Amino acid sequence: xxxxxxxxxxxxxxxxxxxxxxxxxxxxxxxxxxxxxxxxxxxxxxxxxxxxxxxxxxxxxxxxxxxxxxxxxxxxxxxxxxxxxxxxxxxxxxxxxxxxxxxxxxxxxxxxxxxxxxxxxxxxxxxxxxxxxxxxxxxxxxxxxxxxxxxxxxxxxxxxxxxxxxxxxxxxxxxxxxxxxxxxxxxxxxxxxxxxxxxxxxxxxxxxxxxxxxxxxxxxxxxxxxxxxxxxxxxxxxxxxxxxxxxxxx
Numbered sequence: 593x594x595x596x597x598x599x600x601x602x603x604x605x606x607x608x609x610x611x612x613x614x615x616x617x618x619x620x621x622x623x624x625x626x627x628x629x630x631x632x633x634x635x636x637x638x639x640x641x642x643x644x645x646x647x648x649x650x651x652x653x654x655x656x657x658x659x660x661x662x663x664x665x666x667x668x669x670x671x672x673x674x675x676x677x678x679x680x681x682x683x684x685x686x687x688x689x690x691x692x693x694x695x696x697x698x699x700x701x702x703x704x705x706x707x708x709x710x711x712x713x714x715x716x717x718x719x720x721x722x723x724x725x726x727x728x729x730x731x732x733x734x735x736x737x738x739x740x741x742x743x744x745x746x747x748x749x750x751x752x753x754x755x756x757x758x759x760x761x762x763x764x765x766x767x768x769x770x771x772x773x774x775x776x777x778x779x780x781x782x783x784x785x786x787x788x789x790x791x792x793x794x795x796x797x798x799x800x801x802x803x804x805x806x807x808x809x810x811x812x813x814x815x816x817x818x819x820x821x822x823x824x825x826x827x828x829x830x831x832x833x834x835x836x837x838x839x840x841x842x
Contacts, residue, residue, distance in 0.1 A: 599821050603806050604834045606820075610777035610804075612690035615681055616794055620783020620809060622697050624828045625672040646756045655749055659739040662752050666717060670734045674705035677782070680831035682706030692772035696784060696791050698754050711768050713761055713791060715754035724748035766790060773797055778804045782827045786813030795819060 607613065619629040644650055651658045682705045685691040693710045695702055698717040702710055721728045722743035729750075731741065740749040755761055769790075773779065779798040786792050795805050795815055805819040808827050816822045823830050 596823065596825065599823050600830065600833050603821055603823065606778055606804050606806065607684070607780075607834055610688070612776045613684065613688045613778050613780065614691075614772045614776040614798075615684070615693045615780040615782065616784065616791060617681075617693065617695045617697060617702070617782045618784025618788075618791065619697060621675070621677050621827045622672070622699050622701060623783070624675045624677060624826055625701060627669055627672050627699055627701075647758050648756055649758075651751055651756070655740040655751075659736075659741075659752075662717070663735055663739065666734050669699045669701075669717060670732075672699065672701065674701045675828040677827035677829075677831040678702060678705035678707075680834070681782075684831075684834075685709065690775060692768075692776070694769050694772065694791070694794070696788065711765060711772070713755070713765050713769065715752070717752065717754065719753035720750035721753040722746060722748055722750050728753055761790065769794065770797065773803070774801060776803055778806065781805065781807045781809075781819070782831070783809060784813070786815045 619627075623629050645658055645661050678701050681693060681702065685693065685707050691709055693702060693707050695710060695712055696714050698712065698714050700716060700718050718730055718732050719728050720731050720741050722745065725743060725746045725748065727743055727745050729744070740751070742748070743750055773794060776798070779795060781795050784791060786795075792815070795807070796818065798805050799818055805821075807813065807816060807819045807822040808830050809816075809822070809824065810826065811824065812822065
């Protein structure tokens with residue numbers, strides 16, 4: 593048995609014995625569905641400067657331009673489908689007594705694949721938040737009828753309900769994430785660079801509280817040496833192997 597197979601067997605045993613599991617996902621799992629990452633060689637930031645498009649100042653300087661960029665992104669995501677890694681996590685939630693999925697992704701693919709107890713720390717691309725009254729609505733129209741969209745309650749312009757640079761993640765989101773880490777037996781960290789806070793520190797918090805942490809990624813991250821197991825490879829190939837029964841995904 594090669595090293596990866598041994599680690600997969602070890603991870604499967606640890607998950608099988610866990611009553612409470614928390615999962616943290618990053619851009620890597622969505623990249624396997626064809627959604628470009630921000631920091632890879634073909635990342636979105638290679639074509640656009642984030643300070644020009646993903647900040648509050650940029651939005652108020654030119655709301656239509658920012659929304660045009662998000663329209664482009666929504667069109668890319670609209671064509672993407674969940675991959676076997678997404679579906680494996682949905683099955684894991686269904687089979688686990690206490691399960692929480694924390695994601696850095698804003699694409700909504702976890703919801704499509706069937707996960708339900710989700711904490712979106714960076715928001716959701718398919719939600720529009722009013723800049724005046726704060727009302728949040730789902731909008732999956734591509735293209736949207738009007739840019740920028742208008743709030744149906746007060747008429748003010750809406751913004752993407754995502755966390756931009758220079759913005760703070762809501763404390764209730766952080767609290768919910770930390771509570772899930774505190775209660776878990778095993779933490780899975782999937783497809784994340786390990787450099788973007790606060791997600792980058794969540795695995796370390798889990799280790800400091802005595803939890804088992806298993807990482808799945810294409811390459812080693814700064815925190816890899818501190819985790820119990822690091823499985824190198826595509827999450828869409830590895831995650832379905834963390835079960836004792838064979839599964840087929842469409």
